Amino acid sequence: MAAQYAASGSEFWSIFAPRYPTKEELKQPECLLVDDIFQWKHALTNGHQEDHSALPFSGAVATNGVKLSQVNGAVASGIPSAEVIDHNAVRAPYNYINTLPSKKIRETFIDALDSWLEVPAASSSSIKSIVGMLHHSSLMLDDIEDNSMLRRGNPTAHTLFGTAQTINSANYIFVCAFEELQQLQSPNTVEIFIEELKNLHCGQALDLHWKYHSHVPTVEEYMTMVDHKTGGLFRLCVRLMQGESSRKSEHIDADRFVTLLGRYFQIRDDYQNLMSDEYASQKGFCEDLDEGKISLPLIHCLTGSDPEQTMIKGILQHKGVGEMSMGLKRLILGKMRKGGALDFTFSLLQDMQEDILKELKLLEAEFGSENPILELVLRRLWV
Structure with a gap:
């Protein structure tokens, strides 16, 4: 063997x-x-x-x-079809947030631009749908990332449907927005969509990074974040409409107007979150402080090294997850008011309102017609 x-x-x-x-x-x-x-x-x-x-x-x-x-x-049939699936499960969080009360600023903004750009009705409808889907899906993700409990005075989607289901629904709607993009005729739509969607996420990343690390950016850095995060959706809207326009408008530069509008929208939100009773009823009193958001008033308040500013930084660094006590919120708000951060933000908004109206008049001259609808939309936003 x-x-x-x-x-x-x-x-x-x-x-x-x-x-x-x-x-x-x-x-x-x-x-x-x-x-x-x-x-x-x-x-x-x-x-x-x-x-x-x-x-x-x-x-x-x-x-x-x-x-x-x-x-x-x-x-046996090959690639499974999404049409045989019950869409209630995947769309339920989106459908919920889509039915909450809204001022429909973006839809009206598209209608106002349409009086200049003369976009075909089918394309205009698709652009409204695309922008609406991106906006609402981003709100669902924002509420999760910010640990928000209220949206427009109602419970946030993830508190009703769960975090995982809400994330899945938001991602699905992003795909639906890309699907709707195929209805447009311009050959540059996909490139525009990808560029601005990347900008949106990069801007949000900066906002979340500063909050997580309690980092106080400069005003210039903050504006860069806003140009990506908030301005991206406005730019996407304008660029898609220009691509579908029946008029030749490539020579008309609306970049400054759109940039100012995006900045105004975000800074106004920062200010109203701290000062508006309406915002308090819809999202909670000084909700930005609950989430530790590094807003423009807070940047102004924390730029320096005196003991009071150091104290506020310590509160933000050690606040933990969840609501901040009412006493701490009132203390920080009082420091902002005393240090001039709230007056600074309000004065800046007033100046921006004048600049935006000037840019509007320049665009009216370029297009050769006034745009009273757009001016009305803007004036509805003024603080």
Whole structure:
């Protein structure tokens, strides 16, 4: 017997070592359906199949009692269609937030621009749908990232449907927005969509990074964040409409107007979150302080090194997750008021309102017609 195992070590182990399939074999399916019979590939060295390797398909039953014909039926048609799925589960969080009260600023903004750009009705409808889907899906994600409990005076989507389901719904709506993009005619729509969607996420990343690390950016850094995060959706709207416009408007530069509008929108939100009773009823009193948001008034308040500013930084760094006590909120708000941060922000908004109206008049001259709807939209935003 010993003589039978007198081979070298490598030869000895080759007798007992399991045979692994080659790369070429791995590329082949382990199971094939041939004439309603599953043929299992065992990759034997002699190339033959075992007698019991063929399993009748029609009417066969798996060990769990499910007919194999049912299993095969689920995959026989190739790529599964989303149309056979009940969309209530994936759309429920989005449908909920889409029904909450809204001033519909963006829809009115599109209608106002349309009086200049003369976008075909079908394209205008698609752009409204795209912008609306992106806006509401981003709100669902924002509320999760900010740990917000209220949105427009109602419970946030993730508090009702769960965080995981809300994230999934928001991501699904992003895909639906891209699907709707295919209805537009301009060859640059996909490029524009990708650029501005990347800008939105990069701006949000800065906002979240500063909050997580309690980092106080400069005003210039803050404006850069706003230009990406808030300005991105306005730019997307204008660029898509210009691409679909029936008028030649490429020579008209609306960048400064759109940038100012995005900045005003965000800074106004920062200010109203701290000062507006309406905001308090819809999102909670000074809700930005609950989430630790580094807003423009807070940047102004924390730019310096006196003991009071150091104290506020300490509060933000150690506040933890969840609501800040009413006493701490009132203390920080009082420091902002005393240090001139609130007056500074209000004066800045007043100056921006004048600049935006000047840019509007310049655009009216370029297009050769006034735009009273757009001016009305803007004046509705004034503080």
